[in-house]
Amino acid sequence: MSVYEDKNCYYCRLSAGPDESEHFIRFWTSLDSVVYLHRDQSLPGRVVVASVVHAEDLSELTSDQYTAFFDTVRRISQVISSAFPLTEKINLYLCGNNGQFRHPHMHVLPRFTGDRSWPDFISDFQQPYWPTGDPRYEEVISALHQRLMMEL
Numbered sequence: 668m669s670v671y672e673d674k675n676c677y678y679c680r681l682s683a684g685p686d687e688s689e690h691f692i693r694f695w696t697s698l699d700s701v702v703y704l705h706r707d708q709s710l711p712g713r714v715v716v717a718s719v720v721h722a723e724d725l726s727e728l729t730s731d732q733y734t735a736f737f738d739t740v741r742r743i744s745q746v747i748s749s750a751f752p753l754t755e756k757i758n759l760y761l762c763g764n765n766g767q768f769r770h771p772h773m774h775v776l777p778r779f780t781g782d783r784s785w786p787d788f789i790s791d792f793q794q795p796y797w798p799t800g801d802p803r804y805e806e807v808i809s810a811l812h813q814r815l816m817m818e819l
C-alpha cells in the first residue's frame with residue numbers, strides 16, 4: 668500500500684479530505700505523519716498522529732516509516748507537555764481493531780492529576796465537542812503548532 672491508497676480506510680479518507688472533520692482538525696503534515704487535534708479537548712492538547720502511509724498494521728511499515736511515525740509521536744508528546752505544563756503523563760493509545768481504522772494511528776492523550784479518569788485508562792470521547800469555529804480550537808492549535816515549528 669502507498670500513501671492514502673485505501674478508499675475504505677477512515678484515515679486515508681480523512682487525510683485526503685478537508686482540514687476539519689467530525690472528530691478532528693488537521694493542523695500538521697510532514698513527509699511521514701499527519702497530526703490532528705481531537706475535537707474532544709476535555710484533555711487539553713489531545714491529538715491523533717496518523718502515518719502518511721497506509722498499512723493494515725504497524726508491522727507492515729518499513730523500518731524508516733516506523734521510526735519516523737514514532738518520532739512524530741515522541742515530538743508531539745513533548746510539545747503537548749510544553750504547551751500544557753500541568754500534564755502529568757502522556758498516554759498513548761494504539762488500536763485500530765475495526766477494519767476501517769486499520770491504519771497506523773496513535774491517540775496521544777495528555778493526562779492531568781484529577782482528570783475524569785485519572786489514573787485509569789481513558790478512551791472515550793467527551794461530547795458534545797466545542798462548536799465548529801470555536802476560537803479555543805485555534806488557541807490550542809497555535810500553542811502546539813508554534814512549538815512544533817521551533818523543533819524543526
Ligand SMILES: [Zn+2]
Nearest residue numbers: 676679721770
Ligand atoms: Zn489508510
